[in-house]
Amino acid sequence: MGVETSSAWQALQLHSDSGMGSVHLSKLFQDASRQENYSLELSDVYVDFSKNRITQETLQLLIDLAEQQKLPKEIHRLMTGEHVNDTEDRAALHTALRALGKDVSGYAEVVQPEVEQVLQEMAVLTEKIRSGHWRGYSGKPITDVVNIGVGGSDLGPLMITHSLQTISSPINLHFISSIDGTQTSNLLRGLKQETTLFILASKSFTTIDTLSNAETAMDWLKECIKDEHIMFSQHFIGVSTKPDKMTEWGIPPDNQLLFWDWVGGRYSLWSSIGFPIALKIGMDGFRELLQGAHEMDQHFATADLQKNIPVILALIDIWNINFLNIHDKAILPYDARLRYLPAYLEQLVMESNGKSVARSGEAVPYKTCPVLWGEVGPNAQHAFYQLLHQGTQAVMCDFIAPVERDDFDADSHTERDESLRHQHELALANCFAQSRVLMLGDDAIPQALKASFDSPFKHYSGNQPSNTILIRTISAKTLGMLIAMYEHKTFVESVVWEINPFDQWGVELGKLIAKETYSAIKDKPLADSFDSSTKGLIDRVAK
Ligand code: F6P
Numbered sequence: 360m361g362v363e364t365s366s367a368w369q370a371l372q373l374h375s376d377s378g379m380g381s382v383h384l385s386k387l388f389q390d391a392s393r394q395e396n397y398s399l400e401l402s403d404v405y406v407d408f409s410k411n412r413i414t415q416e417t418l419q420l421l422i423d424l425a426e427q428q429k430l431p432k433e434i435h436r437l438m439t440g441e442h443v444n445d446t447e448d449r450a451a452l453h454t455a456l457r458a459l460g461k462d463v464s465g466y467a468e469v470v471q472p473e474v475e476q477v478l479q480e481m482a483v484l485t486e487k488i489r490s491g492h493w494r495g496y497s498g499k500p501i502t503d504v505v506n507i508g509v510g511g512s513d514l515g516p517l518m519i520t521h522s523l524q525t526i527s528s529p530i531n532l533h534f535i536s537s538i539d540g541t542q543t544s545n546l547l548r549g550l551k552q553e554t555t556l557f558i559l560a561s562k563s564f565t566t567i568d569t570l571s572n573a574e575t576a577m578d579w580l581k582e583c584i585k586d587e588h589i590m591f592s593q594h595f596i597g598v599s600t601k602p603d604k605m606t607e608w609g610i611p612p613d614n615q616l617l618f619w620d621w622v623g624g625r626y627s628l629w630s631s632i633g634f635p636i637a638l639k640i641g642m643d644g645f646r647e648l649l650q651g652a653h654e655m656d657q658h659f660a661t662a663d664l665q666k667n668i669p670v671i672l673a674l675i676d677i678w679n680i681n682f683l684n685i686h687d688k689a690i691l692p693y694d695a696r697l698r699y700l701p702a703y704l705e706q707l708v709m710e711s712n713g714k715s716v717a718r719s720g721e722a723v724p725y726k727t728c729p730v731l732w733g734e735v736g737p738n739a740q741h742a743f744y745q746l747l748h749q750g751t752q753a754v755m756c757d758f759i760a761p762v763e764r765d766d767f768d769a770d771s772h773t774e775r776d777e778s779l780r781h782q783h784e785l786a787l788a789n790c791f792a793q794s795r796v797l798m799l800g801d802d803a804i805p806q807a808l809k810a811s812f813d814s815p816f817k818h819y820s821g822n823q824p825s826n827t828i829l830i831r832t833i834s835a836k837t838l839g840m841l842i843a844m845y846e847h848k849t850f851v852e853s854v855v856w857e858i859n860p861f862d863q864w865g866v867e868l869g870k871l872i873a874k875e876t877y878s879a880i881k882d883k884p885l886a887d888s889f890d891s892s893t894k895g896l897i898d899r900v901a902k
Contacts, residue, residue, distance in 0.1 A: 429854075486642070
């Protein structure tokens with residue numbers, strides 16, 4: 360008997376059945392003060408959740424559900440390092456990585472010295488590389504650093520460094536993740552061995568995607584470097600929880616940055632996996648990122664559930680998914696610097712909560728994680744927004760935008776800066792217009808234009824729920840806050856759904872079968888026992 364039979368769940372079902380399930384947002388907005396009562400703010404982050412089909416009663420029933428699921432206790436267990444990842448019997452202590460020695464207790468406090476130790480090791484390497492003291496085999500300083508990693512060992516650093524692209528850096532950063540080799544071969548064509556350093560980032564140091572790209576990088580270096588010791592010590596840094604495996608691969612201990620098994624891959628950008636971020640923005644900038652996340656952690660740990668941003672956002676999604684039957688979610692940033700945020704959140708959210716078995720081992724009879732995807736909003740407007748406005752699929756949306764652009768001088772009034780300012784205002788106007796039309800539908804059509812929209816093909820039903828998340832500007836601090844907010848939101852959802860968000864058994868079988876399939880491509884008779892489709896595809900490749 361799971362959460363779906365509980366009194367709090369049943370009360371929400373009744374609330375939906377008896378009217379809220381069919382209410383239109385335009386009706387709820389007859390209350391002129393709605394936004395004031397359905398928004399929350401924490402320093403540089405402002406969240407408007409008014410465009411959801413909720414009332415104060417809905418919120419109260421959702422809070423009852425969270426309390427019934429003992430959410431405050433679960434938050435405490437998470438942040439003190441109890442073994443919340445029960446199928447792997449370990450903690451999920453990403454919050455301890457960004458506490459910087461403050462406000463921690465339990466095992467989170469115990470690990471602080473080793474967390475600080477690794478931060479200091481990162482600082483030494485960062486300074487050496489950024490200052491030009493780290494030299495390649497020919498004695499020249501490093502100009503290009505290539506991070507080779509995949510999933511959590513790629514997406515976080517990629518997303519953050521891309522978001523902070525306007526910060527100038529002495530190092531050109533590149534990312535390689537995909538197993539097929541295309542990224543590697545394209546990238547290496549434009550780089551020089553003598554000035555290129557590779558970071559091999561892999562929690563397990565067994566991921567074939569990363570190791571195969573690393574082998575190709577090594578072969579490329581060997582074209583110029585005959586002395587293996589020089590190649591490994593001057594052109595490779597390893598980041599992993601497995602020092603022995605890094606050493607076995609050839610990376611000397613002085614070039615190794617460690618992290619720990621209690622850091623989940625998709626929660627690891629705060630650990631030494633974030634090393635490329637430090638190379639891009641410096642160690643002070645990296646600490647600002649951690650501080651931003653810590654500010655959100657403290658809010659999450661201490662704010663009342665009613666005023667708690669990750670909690671409220673999670674409960675609203677649960678309302679949408681489980682009681683309004685909306686199973687898709689779009690992430691729509693209105694600044695191209697946030698281009699990789701949707702991909703990052705795809706892993707964070709779907710690898711965490713894409714589960715159908717509860718912690719009890721029983722299959723869950725209710726929906727869990729939505730299908731989540733996204734794109735830079737202004738581009739998506741010219742691609743999939745048609746479906747959002749007139750499709751048959753209900754989709755909940757998160758619109759995300761910086762209020763200000765600080766990548767040009769606020770006092771400067773050159774024509775170029777004026778144009779950029781104008782473009783920023785256009786982007787914000789589009790962001791706000793889209794969420795308004797998605798909410799109101801035909802009611803958003805100005806009176807004077809009503810006649811020209813008098814056609815069934817120009818009908819907008821509206822009533823698509825959305826949140827608008829404004830950050831003051833795109834900075835290390837606000838990104839830290841934003842990502843920690845989504846992490847905690849994901850955790851809250853898992854608590855209500857009674858699933859473990861910190862394992863990912865679903866991806867393991869695919870890895871195993873890929874190995875078997877690779878053997879069959881190399882040795883065709885092995886494919887004879889496969890299904891006809893797979894065997895046929897292998898035959899075709901062989902021909
Ligand atoms: O395939 C899934 C996964 O295990 C992710 O959870 C992880 O982020 C990614 O692979 C990379 O793993 P690793 O850092 O161990 O190479």
